Amino acid sequence: MNILIGVSGGIAAYKIADLVRLFIKEGHQVKTILTENAKYFVTPVTLETLSKNKCHTELFSSTRDVEHVELGKWADIMIIAPATANIIGKIANGICDDLLSTVVLALDKPCYIFPAMNTNMLTHPSVNDNIAKLRDWGYIVYDPAEGELACGDTGKGRLPDVDLIYQMVMAETERAEIFxxxxxxxxxxxxxxxxxxxxxxxxxxxxxxxxxxxxxxxxxxxxxxxxxxxxxxxxxxxxxxxxxxxxxxxxxxxxxxxxxxxxxxxxxxxxxxxxxxxxxxxxxxxxEKIKKDxxxxxxxxxxxxxxxxxxxxxxxxxxxxxxxxxxxxxxxxxxxxxxxxxxxxxxxxxxxxxxxxxxxxxxxxxxxxxxxxxxxxxxxxxxxxxxxxxxxxxxxxxxxxxxxxxxx
Ligand SMILES: Cc1cc2nc3c(=O)[nH]c(=O)nc-3n(C[C@H](O)[C@H](O)[C@H](O)COP(=O)(O)O)c2cc1C
The missing domain is CATH 3.40.50.10300 (CoaB-like)
Structure with a gap:
């Protein structure tokens, strides 16, 4: 498959290097898009090296291609991981102010979204409503995992392990195609x-x-x-x-x-x-507890x-x-x-x-x-x-x- 991975600026973005490796190892083609903020957590060079493809970051690039449309045409599926509260909010409200958000709105392929954020952000009514909206529109939005979060809190909001992301995406495509x-x-x-x-x-x-x-x-x-x-x-x-x-x-x-x-x-x-x-x-x-004696x-x-x-x-x-x-x-x-x-x-x-x-x-x-x-x-x-x-x-x-x- 041609897999387009959009990475937004959450702390879990560093894990995406492993996800790219896994897809490549299993014989898929991978292209990546990083938001400006995601660059603080993982570099384009890392993703380019692992995917053997250019990592796309600019909406207005120097080539003549209309990149936000071309990338969507190239992809069989798109994954957004980690999906920040911000990118979820942008998609839910039609905001296209960078390459990733614009590609998502121009896309007509299955899109799998993996939110990851602090529990308070995740349970905020605006994030809840935005996720519900995306699900209603047919996006597959996964529940984050529970456990220790980067901020030191424990709760729901972790990006699932990359093995699990891989399995879920593969199962979802298998489900759509076969059964x-x-x-x-x-x-x-x-x-x-x-x-x-x-x-x-x-x-x-x-x-x-x-x-x-x-x-x-x-x-x-x-x-x-x-x-x-x-x-x-x-x-x-x-x-x-x-x-x-x-x-x-x-x-x-x-x-x-x-x-x-x-x-x-x-x-x-x-x-x-x-x-x-x-x-x-x-x-x-x-x-009462039965006594040992x-x-x-x-x-x-x-x-x-x-x-x-x-x-x-x-x-x-x-x-x-x-x-x-x-x-x-x-x-x-x-x-x-x-x-x-x-x-x-x-x-x-x-x-x-x-x-x-x-x-x-x-x-x-x-x-x-x-x-x-x-x-x-x-x-x-x-x-x-x-x-x-x-x-x-x-x-x-x-x-x-x-x-x-x-x-x-
Ligand atoms: C150290 C650090 C970690 C962050 N982790 C997250 C996160 O896990 N999830 C999230 O939604 N936002 C997180 N943020 C906030 C986002 O970076 C911020 O909302 C940003 O505007 C997201 O931009 P983007 O969606 O365009 O990448 C973090 C910010 C910092 C400084």
């Missing part, structure tokens, strides 16, 4: 574990990183779906990229939290994927709410996909679970999948085995699962069309 099979569909996904508290500080919990659910969110989003991810905060902390692939993230802690949230969202969902390893048991937690402790557990079965009872149009993790008789146990819980599809895997980047799964529906996916990265496994979901959806839609034809 649309789930466009307009609401996909509700649970990921990761839930806790059951024994006392105010101790809890039991299933082993689960949440990676599978996060990868499913990514694959659903790539196919054009509107994704709601329900997970604990550790999932989002560990896989920060996940929030960029979801329209809504709901943070939960216990199985009851999951139930209370999905119950309200289920009616609007077209597809429900239960990839969360919800704690099946709970106990009445002690209000208590030699013999008995914890009495009772079943938690069975989220899948409860939702299944109010199922209408939804495709419902569940997971089974078994220590023996994987396929037989998974089939039983599929039937008893009213699942459309079940993904069976074994204990090795826990906390691992890869897994091997068997995908089963009411007619039997649909697919074996051999040990692969969870990103690939998620893609294979979503391919089966696409097929089920196509079958469901064909059946619906047939029924309505017969009714006529």
């Amino acid at each position: 649309s099979s789930l466009s307009g569909k609401n996909v509700l996904i649970t990921a990761g574990s839930t806790k059951s508290y024994i006392d105010p500080v101790r809890y039991i919990e299933n082993g689960s990183s949440g990676l599978m659910g996060a990868e499913l969110a990514r694959q659903a989003w790539l196919r054009g779906a509107k994704v709601t991810l329900i997970c604990n905060k550790e999932v989002i902390e560990k896989f920060q990229w996940a929030k960029y692939y979801t329209d809504t993230t709901v943070l939960v802690e216990t199985t009851e939290d999951v139930y209370n949230n999905v119950r309200g969202l289920f009616d609007a969902a077209d597809i429900y994927i239960s990839a969360g390893a919800l704690c099946d048991f709970k106990n009445e937690p002690q209000l 208590n030699k013999d402790i008995t914890i009495k557990l009772k079943p938690s709410v069975d989220v899948f079965s409860e939702l299944s009872r109010s199922k209408k149009k939804q495709l419902m996909i569940g997971f089974a993790l078994e220590t023996s008789d994987l396929e037989r146990n998974a089939k039983e679970k599929l039937n008893s819980k009213g699942m459309d599809l079940i993904v069976a895997n074994s204990v090795e999948a826990i906390d691992s980047n890869s897994s091997s799964v068997v995908i089963i529906d009411s007619k039997g085995i649909r697919k074996y996916v051999k040990e692969s990265e969870k990103r690939i496994v998620a893609d294979e699962i979503l391919k089966e979901v696409e097929k089920l959806l196509a079958g469901q839609e064909a059946a619906k069309a047939k029924t309505s034809q017969e009714a006529h």
Whole structure:
């Protein structure tokens, strides 16, 4: 791709040298534009050397080209990173007083904007309104990351790591070009574990990183779906990229939290994927911390709410996909679970999948085995699962069309 990167005068501008390197390493062509103020943070020479292209800084340059139009024509996509409050405000208000702002307004290609600034600037109503305006107009404006800011404060406003910027931009272009099979569909996904508290500080919990659910969110989003991810905060902390692939993230802690949230969202969902390893048991937690000198402790557990079965009872149009993790008789146990819980599809895997980047799964529906996916990265496994979901959806839609034809 021909990638045009606009850099405005935020402290994070120095990171753009690495971003340019990354795009070049991956075989893309890069041209850069620096605002006057961005030159304080990164030099044109650095960007020229890394991009092997001229770094553009002047609206009125000495060549005869109408640079602000030519650069836009050359680009397949444009990225603005970091985007200062100032450049965001200029774009939102049609101000074209330098090369970068003029190029953006003359551009008719996808433009990805990465705001980065101090938290107080970011939350200022004018910046908020300007970002909302840009999103309404079709610009893709990413939420900044959270963490330590250059000014020493901690909060939201950091430029995401360049690896993440690279991934996001690539995913966004892939999404625009390739997938649309789930466009307009609401996909509700649970990921990761839930806790059951024994006392105010101790809890039991299933082993689960949440990676599978996060990868499913990514694959659903790539196919054009509107994704709601329900997970604990550790999932989002560990896989920060996940929030960029979801329209809504709901943070939960216990199985009851999951139930209370999905119950309200289920009616609007077209597809429900239960990839969360919800704690099946709970106990009445002690209000006081159990003392260490208590030699013999008995914890009495009772079943938690069975989220899948409860939702299944109010199922209408939804495709419902569940997971089974078994220590023996994987396929037989998974089939039983599929039937008893009213699942459309079940993904069976074994204990090795826990906390691992890869897994091997068997995908089963009411007619039997649909697919074996051999040990692969969870990103690939998620893609294979979503391919089966696409097929089920196509079958469901064909059946619906047939029924309505017969009714006529
Ligand atoms: C040291 C320093 C760091 C700055 N960092 C940021 C920043 O991260 N984000 C931001 O929006 N503005 C930041 N500013 C303010 C911008 O540089 C200022 O608003 C400027 O007018 C932006 O110009 P430009 O958008 O044309 O590049 C910073 C200013 C200074 C002096």
